[in-house]
Amino acid sequence: MSDDWWDVPGNPYAPSLAEPPAGPEVPDSASPKSGPQRQDEDDLCTPYATAEGLALEAASAALVRLDCGLAASSPAVAAGWINRMAIEEAAASARLNGILVDTADLRLLAWDSLDRAPDPDLAQALPLYDLVRRITARHPRHLYTPRRLAALDRIRHSRSPGFSLWSDAEEDVGAEQRWAVLQAALAPDALARFRAAPALVGAAAFLAHWHEVGADRSAGAALGRLLAAWWPARQGLVQGRRGGQDMVEGSDTYDGPTHPAYAGGPVLMPSIGFLGHAMDYRPDRRDGWLSAYLMAAGRSVARGEALLRRLRAAEGGLAEALRPRRSTSRGPQVAAFLLSQPVVTSGRLAQALDMSGTAARSLLDALHRDHLLMEISGRDAYRAYIVE
Structure with a gap:
């Protein structure tokens, strides 16, 4: 993603503000201000001025509220929540890739309960569920460097034949090309710029950057969405892990998702938020992408809160x-x-x-x-x- 994405006129989320030009001093009351400023600094209840600011505030508050709800829940409820949301995220991610699957059928297939042979769409969606399940079992600090991400693919290949981290990548992409694109997508200077923004804004910017450098083609769009899902935990907005009674101290993975004590995984599931709004999923376009992502995050969290209440x-x-x-x-x-x-x-x-x-x-x-x-x-x- 180019640097001027942050400098779009009216963008309140630029990580750094340019120095004002030299000139006569302007009274504070008349000086221009950037960022989601309140109309009256003395009134804390005055709403923010921009639609993106309102969406950011609402989605961030809902995300933290859901994270606190999961932390206060029993290990079984937290495990059930992530296991169910992982299936919904895989089905929604498949739909964004143009693969229409029924969530109930994918649930039965993923848990060896489907009494018929899967159709071609289900067969393509199953690796995406495997990808979601395995990525959510990692710690976020081990997902944003090319070497560790590539190592995850090699480890899983040796332990589970048939699994590939690049499950929805283009088939004509070679290993050298994928490595070069991963280095560009996870470049430290780009990640540093995203870390300077609010967590959800950084997640939207990361996903836009993932598509801009072509990582959606060489490494897979689903993988980019999962890395964006982990971004709020990486930034500290939500917890990175919730240990069950079988958590191994110092381990970089969670208990297996089929274990009742499994309670790890990201709180944000971005693909779910685009269900019914697939036309808004355009990270390759600058105009409207931030607003679309924040609205989708709000819808995803609302779905997660409803599931938590039911459980x-x-x-x-x-x-x-x-x-x-x-x-x-x-x-x-x-x-x-x-x-x-x-x-x-x-x-x-x-x-x-x-x-x-x-x-x-x-x-x-x-x-x-x-x-x-x-x-x-x-x-x-x-x-x-x-x-x-």
């Missing part, structure tokens, strides 16, 4: 239904597992908690009859459930 309500209902009646009861463990998993089957529940298949099926059927679980597979056998 907290479900937690109360499950706690009441599974209240321990004896010391050996597994009710709390069952409730935590159901909340943390986006899809639950009797086989997975029985394996995770060392139960018999018959007991697991009976328990899930009872919770379904009490309307605490929703059946999503539409099958008479091998049914799949979700907590929403």
